Amino acid sequence: MRKTFRIEVDCANCAAKMETAVKKLDGVTDAAISFMSQKLVVEAPDERFDRVMKDVVKACRRVEPDCEIHL
Amino acid sequence: MNKRQKRTLVRILLAGALFIALCLLPAEGTVRSALFLLPYLLVGYDVLKKAALGIWHRELFDESFLMTVATIGAILLGQCEESVEVMLFYQIGELFQSVAVGKTRKSIAALMDIRPDTANVERDGQIVTVEPEQVQPGEVLVVRPGERVPIDGVVLEGVSSLNTSALTGESLPRDVAPGDEALSGCVNITGALRIRAEKPFGESTVSRILELVEHSSLKKSRAEQFITRFARVYTPAVCAAALLLAVVPPLFLGGWADWVSRALTFLVISCPCALVISIPLSFFGGIGGASRAGILVKGGTDLEALARTKTVVFDKTGTLTKGVFEVSSVQPAPGFSAQRVLELAALAESYSNHPISRSLREAYGQTPALARVSAAEELAGKGVLARVDGRAVLAGNARLMEENGIAAVSPALPGTVVFVAEGGVFAGSIVISDLAKPTAAQAVAAMREQGVRTVMLTGDTEKTAQAVGTALGIDETHGSLLPDGKVEHVERLLDEKPPKSALAFVGDGINDAPVLSRADVGIAMGAMGSDAAIEAADVVLMDDDPLKIALAMRLARRCMRIVRQNIVLALGVKAACLLLGALGAAGLQAAIFADVGVMVLAVLNAIRTLRLSR
Numbered sequence: 016m017r018k019t020f021r022i023e024v025d026c027a028n029c030a031a032k033m034e035t036a037v038k039k040l041d042g043v044t045d046a047a048i049s050f051m052s053q054k055l056v057v058e059a060p061d062e063r064f065d066r067v068m069k070d071v072v073k074a075c076r077r078v079e080p081d082c083e084i085h086l
Numbered sequence: 087m088n089k090r091q092k093r094t095l096v097r098i099l100l101a102g103a104l105f106i107a108l109c110l111l112p113a114e115g116t117v118r119s120a121l122f123l124l125p126y127l128l129v130g131y132d133v134l135k136k137a138a139l140g141i142w143h144r145e146l147f148d149e150s151f152l153m154t155v156a157t158i159g160a161i162l163l164g165q166c167e168e169s170v171e172v173m174l175f176y177q178i179g180e181l182f183q184s185v186a187v188g189k190t191r192k193s194i195a196a197l198m199d200i201r202p203d204t205a206n207v208e209r210d211g212q213i214v215t216v217e218p219e220q221v222q223p224g225e226v227l228v229v230r231p232g233e234r235v236p237i238d239g240v241v242l243e244g245v246s247s248l249n250t251s252a253l254t255g256e257s258l259p260r261d262v263a264p265g266d267e268a269l270s271g272c273v274n275i276t277g278a279l280r281i282r283a284e285k286p287f288g289e290s291t292v293s294r295i296l297e298l299v300e301h302s303s304l305k306k307s308r309a310e311q312f313i314t315r316f317a318r319v320y321t322p323a324v325c326a327a328a329l330l331l332a333v334v335p336p337l338f339l340g341g342w343a344d345w346v347s348r349a350l351t352f353l354v355i356s357c358p359c360a361l362v363i364s365i366p367l368s369f370f371g372g373i374g375g376a377s378r379a380g381i382l383v384k385g386g387t388d389l390e391a392l393a394r395t396k397t398v399v400f401d402k403t404g405t406l407t408k409g410v411f412e413v414s415s416v417q418p419a420p421g422f423s424a425q426r427v428l429e430l431a432a433l434a435e436s437y438s439n440h441p442i443s444r445s446l447r448e449a450y451g452q453t454p455a456l457a458r459v460s461a462a463e464e465l466a467g468k469g470v471l472a473r474v475d476g477r478a479v480l481a482g483n484a485r486l487m488e489e490n491g492i493a494a495v496s497p498a499l500p501g502t503v504v505f506v507a508e509g510g511v512f513a514g515s516i517v518i519s520d521l522a523k524p525t526a527a528q529a530v531a532a533m534r535e536q537g538v539r540t541v542m543l544t545g546d547t548e549k550t551a552q553a554v555g556t557a558l559g560i561d562e563t564h565g566s567l568l569p570d571g572k573v574e575h576v577e578r579l580l581d582e583k584p585p586k587s588a589l590a591f592v593g594d595g596i597n598d599a600p601v602l603s604r605a606d607v608g609i610a611m612g613a614m615g616s617d618a619a620i621e622a623a624d625v626v627l628m629d630d631d632p633l634k635i636a637l638a639m640r641l642a643r644r645c646m647r648i649v650r651q652n653i654v655l656a657l658g659v660k661a662a663c664l665l666l667g668a669l670g671a672a673g674l675q676a677a678i679f680a681d682v683g684v685m686v687l688a689v690l691n692a693i694r695t696l697r698l699s700r
Contacts, residue, residue: 025184028149028362031314047304051191051370056304077143080136 017058023083036074042067101129122166130173156353179682200252200271202236218287227281229274238290239281248272254380254629305385317358324356351667354677360656364688371695372645380628381638388624391607392642396587402544404594407520413449418514427514434472434481437462480507500553525633532636652688659684
């Protein structure tokens with residue numbers, strides 16, 4: 016499953032780092048963050064998606080504590 | 087400015103005022119240093135907090151970390167004023183960046199905001215305003231003048247003009263009447279329309295375009311990937327260099343304080359923000375600007391490839407030519423007028439629905455009086471035999487003339503020829519061909535000007551192909567090709583193209599998907615409403631004007647030029663400052679100016695990509 020989320024992050028470098036961090040997560044098959052359109056796309060197996068998303072949020076917070084992800 | 091930005095601004099102003107006041111204060115020594123900590127903490131506490139969190143999470147080497155090390159180092163060296171200044175400038179730069187980028191982002195987003203907010207639906211005899219997502223196919227919508235068509239549909243009632251500029255970039259309105267298609271995203275200009283929804287909102291043109299544009303910034307270009315990789319190496323490298331600079335020279339030369347202060351300058355310069363921010367912004371602006379002209383680019387990689395394009399391969403029909411048959415020439419035999427030949431042909435063919443018959447009737451310009459025609463008989467593969475005003479009229483190909491013993495004269499023009507005979511006497515010939523689009527020759531010339539090799543491939547006969555190719559100034563033309571023949575030619579051209587350049591294929595999106603995907607850049611034309619074309623192509627032209635291809639390439643080249651300028655500018659200034667910093671000629675203030683100043687310039691330069699030069 017591939018899902019797009021709206022995010023709020025205000026530094027381009029952090030967005031790039033968040034993308035790298037999310038891509039490395041177990042269960043994430045593909046991910047991309049666009050700083051410009053403030054979008055996060057995550058691709059993960061259907062049955063694990065919600066669990067994986069929790070890790071995604073955690074990983075993003077770790078890189079940039081004040082980022083927002085609208086689930 | 088949002089709340090956070092406003093708060094930062096207030097903090098900067100307060101800290102700035104406090105800093106100036108403290109500079110005028112006659113305090114000395116430790117007291118003075120301690121006092122300067124007040125504005126330092128006021129303006130920089132969030133940076134310190136972030137740096138601490140970064141260390142906690144083992145995410146070193148971000149900007150906050152660098153600024154913290156540099157300023158705390160300066161304080162320890164007793165340079166309290168400098169560290170306050172650096173923190174102030176850093177925060178001003180960050181604020182500017184977030185405001186400017188936010189503004190640009192919003193203005194690009196607004197430019198592409200063609201999403202209709204509501205739809206007016208007729209339910210149980212009443213008009214209800216609902217969200218477009220809630221409309222089911224088959225429901226009837228009411229679109230008043232000034233409103234946007236929310237969903238793709240068919241006009242049931244009303245006559246109006248639709249402004250399609252949001253979809254095509256074309257300002258000429260399109261007239262619609264009952265039975266016509268109304269595409270979502272168009273703005274209704276003159277009269278109220280009742281429209282039957284044909285698709286759900288999610289599959290309507292407007293949703294597809296929005297999805298495409300929003301996702302375009304997720305397909306990252308090589309330049310963007312390079313920047314990300316570069317930033318990962320650059321920052322640690324400069325930090326290591328700073329450490330060496332702080333430790334190694336003083337071991338031999340002494341003067342620790344001086345060298346440490348030079349090293350701190352290094353740290354300030356090591357932020358790669360100018361690059362990291364301006365490159366994606368340039369691409370985003372380039373893609374946004376192009377979409378305003380009705381050119382949808384699917385991603386940064388495609389924009390890059392478009393800029394490298396040195397070979398353009400066209401499919402003829404529907405791309406360079408109109409794809410509609412029109413009478414291009416009438417050659418009457420002695421004793422007949424051109425109008426008479428057309429009249430005979432149009433009357434004889436008045437019962438036929440063949441595209442050729444339709445083009446004959448169109449050229450004739452009047453509705454044929456059916457009463458004048460009798461005993462019309464269609465002869466498959468040959469033409470028509472009919473009695474017009476009681477006289478036998480033949481209209482058809484050379485074989486028909488031959489079989490009836492009529493001496494027909496073939497015209498020397500390319501295209502489909504209809505021979506006409508009246509009462510057993512040859513009356514003349516009519517040439518019907520697929521006419522070139524009015525801007526086709528201009529578009530080809532514009533591409534050649536950019537140093538692009540143009541090739542035309544077509545399934546049409548070699549003779550027709552050559553005639554069109556020569557008329558338009560195409561470099562290379564191949565006719566009589568089947569779809570797999572087109573793929574073969576494209577593969578050969580891919581081998582022949584200059585190294586590092588790209589090959590673009592332009593088609594009308596109908597049955598050329600294999601070639602579109604084989605080319606480096608697949609360009610689909612006239613894609614309004616055609617889902618298949620939007621899927622298969624990398625670049626989608628919303629209308630069918632070939633000049634847009636040349637425009638797309640020009641915009642892409644300009645965008646890449648701006649990207650390169652920013653890379654050179656940012657790296658050049660940083661390198662110069664690193665050198666001056668190492669030599670002790672540039673202090674902390676100069677370093678932060680270089681950092682923030684370059685970023686401001688790069689962002690302003692990136693915004694230029696939005697501007698269209700036609």
